Amino acid sequence: MSLTSLWFYVLVAVLLAVYYITPGKARWVVLLIASWGFYLLAASQYAPYLAATTFSTWLAGRLMGREQVRLDAQLADDGERKVLQAASRKRKARISAGAILLNVAVLATVKYGGFAASNLNVLLDAIGRDWRVPVPELLIPLGISFYTFQSLSYVIDVYRGKIESQPNLARYALFVGFFPQMVQGPIGRYDALAPQLLAANRFDFERIKDGLGLMLWGFFKKLVIADRGALIVANILSNGDTYQGLYVPLAMVLTALQVYCDFSGGIDIVTGVAEMFGIQLATNFRRPYLAQSVPEYWRRWHITLGAWMRDYVYYPLALWPPLARAGRWLRRAGLKRLGVLLPAMTAELVVFAVIGIWHGAEWKWLVYGLYYAILIILGLVLGPYATKVGNALGLRDERWSTKALRITAVFALACMGRYITRADNLSHTWELLLRTKAAWNPWILTDGSLWTLAGSNNETLVLLAALGLLGVVSVLQERGFALRERIAAGGRAAQWSVIIVAIVVVVLFGVYGPDYPSVFVYELF
Incomplete structure (x- = not known):
C-alpha cells in the first residue's frame, strides 16, 4: 500500500478516530495493531522477517537487562566490583554480538546474497573453475534496511547502558514496526521514539x-x-x-x-x-543543497542514517586501539599529519563504503559511497592548504559570495555523484560521461x-x-x-x-x- 494511495489515508483517518476514542493507556495497542496490520496488508510474505528481527533483538535486550540485574545484586554483596563488572560486560557483549550478527546475516543474505554469488561465479570463471555457486533469487523485504538498523541501535544502546531494556515484547514490537517509518524511515532511536509511542497522547x-x-x-x-x-x-x-x-x-x-x-x-x-x-x-533532512562542505552535506542529508553510522561505526572504529597505535607509530616515524588523520580517514572510508552498499547490492553503490569517502578524505588532507589559498584570494567566510561559491561547488559534486547512482551500472556511468563530452x-x-x-x-x-x-x-x-x-x-x-x-x-x-x-x-x- 503506497504512501500516495487514497486507501492509505482513508485507513489513517479511521485509525485517528479509533486512536483518540480509545482510553489513553491503551492507545499504544491501537498503534501496534495498526502498524503490524499495515505491514501484513502491504507485504504479508515478509512479515516473518520483521517478526524475527523484532523477537531476536528484544530477547537480546531482555537477556542483557537480566544480566544487569544480576550484576547489581552481586555488587551489593561482593566487593570484587571490577572483576564482576568485567565478567558481566563480556556476557552482555556476547549477547549483543549474537543479535547483531544474526540480523546482519539475515539482511546480508536477502539483500546481498545474489550479488555475492554472482560475483563469486565471475571470479571462478576468471580462474578457470567450471563449477558455479547457485544464485538465490530473493526479494528484499519491505523496510528491512530501516527496521534492522533501528532495532540494532536498541541492542547496542542497551549494551552500552544508555537505555534500559523493554520487558514487554508487544511494546517493543511497536517501536520496531511503527507503520509510518516502514517504507523509507527515518531510522528512530528507542529513547526518543518509544516514550512517544507508548504515551497517552491527547487529541x-x-x-x-x-x-x-x-x-x-x-x-x-x-x-x-x-x-x-x-x-x-x-x-x-x-x-x-x-x-x-x-x-x-x-x-x-x-x-x-x-x-x-x-x-x-x-x-x-x-x-x-x-x-x-x-x-x-526524527529530522532526516535539513536543506542539504545549502551545505558549504561535503561533510556538512552529509550532516544534512539522510540525517538519521548518518547519525547511526557516526555513533555505531565511525566512533568505535576511529577510537579502535590498533588504529590509535598505528597513528602513534606513524607520528614517531615522522609522518605526523598522516598519523593524526589515519583513524579518521580509515573510519570515513569504512563508513561511506557501508553507506554505499546500504543503498543496494550493486558495485555502483559501493563506488558511490567511496566517491564521497574520497572527497571527505581529500578535505581532511588538503583542508589547511585550501584555507590558505582562500585567504590569499580574499575568500572570507562571512561574505555571501564565498558562501554562494561553496554551496555551488558542493551541489556540483552532489550532481557528479548522480552519474553513478542514476546509471544502470558502472559501464552506463562511463557511457553517460562520454555522452556529456560528445557534443558542445x-x-x-x-x-x-x-x-x-x-x-x-x-x-x-x-x-x-x-x-x-x-x-x-x-x-x-x-x-x-x-x-x-x-x-x-x-x-x-x-x-x-x-x-x-x-x-x-x-x-x-x-x-x-x-x-x-x-x-x-x-x-x-
Whole structure:
C-alpha cells in the first residue's frame, strides 16, 4: 500500500478516530495493531522477517537487562566490583554480538546474497573453475534496511547502558514496526521514539492541522517536483542519440533535485502522519543543497542514517586501539599529519563504503559511497592548504559570495555523484560521461530546446515555478524564518487558506494516475 494511495489515508483517518476514542493507556495497542496490520496488508510474505528481527533483538535486550540485574545484586554483596563488572560486560557483549550478527546475516543474505554469488561465479570463471555457486533469487523485504538498523541501535544502546531494556515484547514490537517509518524511515532511536509511542497522547486539533500541512508539503515535493522531474530525466537518458552534451549534466542536476524531493517529500508525509498521533519523528533532512562542505552535506542529508553510522561505526572504529597505535607509530616515524588523520580517514572510508552498499547490492553503490569517502578524505588532507589559498584570494567566510561559491561547488559534486547512482551500472556511468563530452551545445540554454523536455512549455513552467518556491522556502528556513509558526500566527483563516491552496496545487499540478506509478526512490532500499 503506497504512501500516495487514497486507501492509505482513508485507513489513517479511521485509525485517528479509533486512536483518540480509545482510553489513553491503551492507545499504544491501537498503534501496534495498526502498524503490524499495515505491514501484513502491504507485504504479508515478509512479515516473518520483521517478526524475527523484532523477537531476536528484544530477547537480546531482555537477556542483557537480566544480566544487569544480576550484576547489581552481586555488587551489593561482593566487593570484587571490577572483576564482576568485567565478567558481566563480556556476557552482555556476547549477547549483543549474537543479535547483531544474526540480523546482519539475515539482511546480508536477502539483500546481498545474489550479488555475492554472482560475483563469486565471475571470479571462478576468471580462474578457470567450471563449477558455479547457485544464485538465490530473493526479494528484499519491505523496510528491512530501516527496521534492522533501528532495532540494532536498541541492542547496542542497551549494551552500552544508555537505555534500559523493554520487558514487554508487544511494546517493543511497536517501536520496531511503527507503520509510518516502514517504507523509507527515518531510522528512530528507542529513547526518543518509544516514550512517544507508548504515551497517552491527547487529541489536539492544531497538531492534526500541522500534520496535514506537512503532509501536503511532502506531496508537493513528491508529486509536483520529483515525479515531474523524473519524467524529464528518463526522457533524456533513454534517448542517447538525441540528447548529448549539456543535456546529460542537466539530467544529473534534475536527478539530484528529484531524489531530494522524492525522499524528503516522503519523509515529510510520514512525519505529518505521525504528528497527527502526537508523535514527532526524527529530522532526516535539513536543506542539504545549502551545505558549504561535503561533510556538512552529509550532516544534512539522510540525517538519521548518518547519525547511526557516526555513533555505531565511525566512533568505535576511529577510537579502535590498533588504529590509535598505528597513528602513534606513524607520528614517531615522522609522518605526523598522516598519523593524526589515519583513524579518521580509515573510519570515513569504512563508513561511506557501508553507506554505499546500504543503498543496494550493486558495485555502483559501493563506488558511490567511496566517491564521497574520497572527497571527505581529500578535505581532511588538503583542508589547511585550501584555507590558505582562500585567504590569499580574499575568500572570507562571512561574505555571501564565498558562501554562494561553496554551496555551488558542493551541489556540483552532489550532481557528479548522480552519474553513478542514476546509471544502470558502472559501464552506463562511463557511457553517460562520454555522452556529456560528445557534443558542445551551450545554445540549448537559450534557444528554447529545454522547454520541450517536459512535453510542453506549461509543464516546464510548472516545474520551474515549483523549484523556485522550494528554493525560496529553503532559504527562508535557513535564515531562521519559522514559516509554520508565521502561518499559525495569522489565525485559522490563514492556516486553512494555505492548506486549501496546497490541496488545489497538488491536485492540479501533481503527476499521478494509472500511467504514473508513484514509487518512492528509497522504498526500493
